[in-house]
Amino acid sequence: MSEQQADAAIDITDVVCPITFVKVKVALEDLADGQTLSVHLNDGEPIQNVPRSLKDEGHKVTSVHKNDDGTYELVVVKGGLNA
Amino acid sequence: MAVDYKALKATGMMRMKQKDCISMRLKSVGGHFTAAQLRAIEQVADKYGHGYVHLTSRQGIEIPYIHVQDIEAVKADLAKGGVENGVCGPRVRTITACQGAATCPSGLIDTVKLANEFDKRFGGRELPHKFKFGFTGCHNNCLKAEENDMGIKGGVKPSWQPDNCTYCGLCEAVCPEQAIKVDAAAQQVTLDEAKCVYCGKCIKSCPTDSWTGENGCVISFGGLYGNHIAIGRHTLPLIVNEEKVYDVAEATLQFFAANAKPSERFRACLERVGWDKLEKALEGVV
Numbered sequence: 001m002s003e004q005q006a007d008a009a010i011d012i013t014d015v016v017c018p019i020t021f022v023k024v025k026v027a028l029e030d031l032a033d034g035q036t037l038s039v040h041l042n043d044g045e046p047i048q049n050v051p052r053s054l055k056d057e058g059h060k061v062t063s064v065h066k067n068d069d070g071t072y073e074l075v076v077v078k079g080g081l082n083a
Numbered sequence: 084m085a086v087d088y089k090a091l092k093a094t095g096m097m098r099m100k101q102k103d104c105i106s107m108r109l110k111s112v113g114g115h116f117t118a119a120q121l122r123a124i125e126q127v128a129d130k131y132g133h134g135y136v137h138l139t140s141r142q143g144i145e146i147p148y149i150h151v152q153d154i155e156a157v158k159a160d161l162a163k164g165g166v167e168n169g170v171c172g173p174r175v176r177t178i179t180a181c182q183g184a185a186t187c188p189s190g191l192i193d194t195v196k197l198a199n200e201f202d203k204r205f206g207g208r209e210l211p212h213k214f215k216f217g218f219t220g221c222h223n224n225c226l227k228a229e230e231n232d233m234g235i236k237g238g239v240k241p242s243w244q245p246d247n248c249t250y251c252g253l254c255e256a257v258c259p260e261q262a263i264k265v266d267a268a269a270q271q272v273t274l275d276e277a278k279c280v281y282c283g284k285c286i287k288s289c290p291t292d293s294w295t296g297e298n299g300c301v302i303s304f305g306g307l308y309g310n311h312i313a314i315g316r317h318t319l320p321l322i323v324n325e326e327k328v329y330d331v332a333e334a335t336l337q338f339f340a341a342n343a344k345p346s347e348r349f350r351a352c353l354e355r356v357g358w359d360k361l362e363k364a365l366e367g368v369v
Contacts, residue, residue: 061253064253065252074253
């Protein structure tokens, strides 16, 4: 699933941990279970920590794409691990 | 009669600048002290010391300003509170540990249990020079395993199974060593085991639990952090069997005792006789 097809998108490349995950959580709150969010994030701490926190809270990452500039595009399904 | 400070040092009585005073080192394993022990220490520090303690760099406690004449009385008071004296000099020294898997969400091994078992088996053993063991529960390395003569770090050996894998590529993205390659088109995931540092990030992040693993110990040898600084080296694969960890430690101490010159640290000994010699000595053990 590409970024364009996600139900919402968020860019967290301008913040650092723990605000990265806070912004993702806030964005997910606006969605219903089963809807998708595209997350634009940096390499390093964000890619190490944000997906793990998503898993802990029951959201399912379905695709990870590495961009040429070293950032990532990640698609997550809200509540996807509880289904 | 002259005070034999060398003999005192062996039992953790550290000579101070101040005449006839020692700083009394107390026994610590993994930095745990019970409330009852702390109460006994508090009373001694007030009665015989200067009303304070010093927390050492290796998770221990020292009570400064104990007069040499009071040593026996202080030891008796401390013993009533379940407090023993520490050690210094050429022997196995205080064993350090993070809180580990018993309480820490990141912990992969029970560092406190292991540290106590090590203390039972090896604590205080006489050697050519000091020898330090340190335990850290995971790859975050809060307890700095590699600065010890032998460091033990919790790790997890990952393995992948295809059943639920969606080939999303997250494991490849989170792997700090670029050891994982995901080929979604070919539906293949490969792990370069030589690159894996057993951190378990692939397992923790995998949305479908396609990565699982077995926890164990990653051991480093020859760390130093004093006059000379050297980082301990990893020469063995992850060890899952707990008994084998004790066997490796026993064989390592025996190697050190047999090969080091007096007052030669383990690292210097390894550099002189060759790392391959230790590897050979441990071959039969692991």
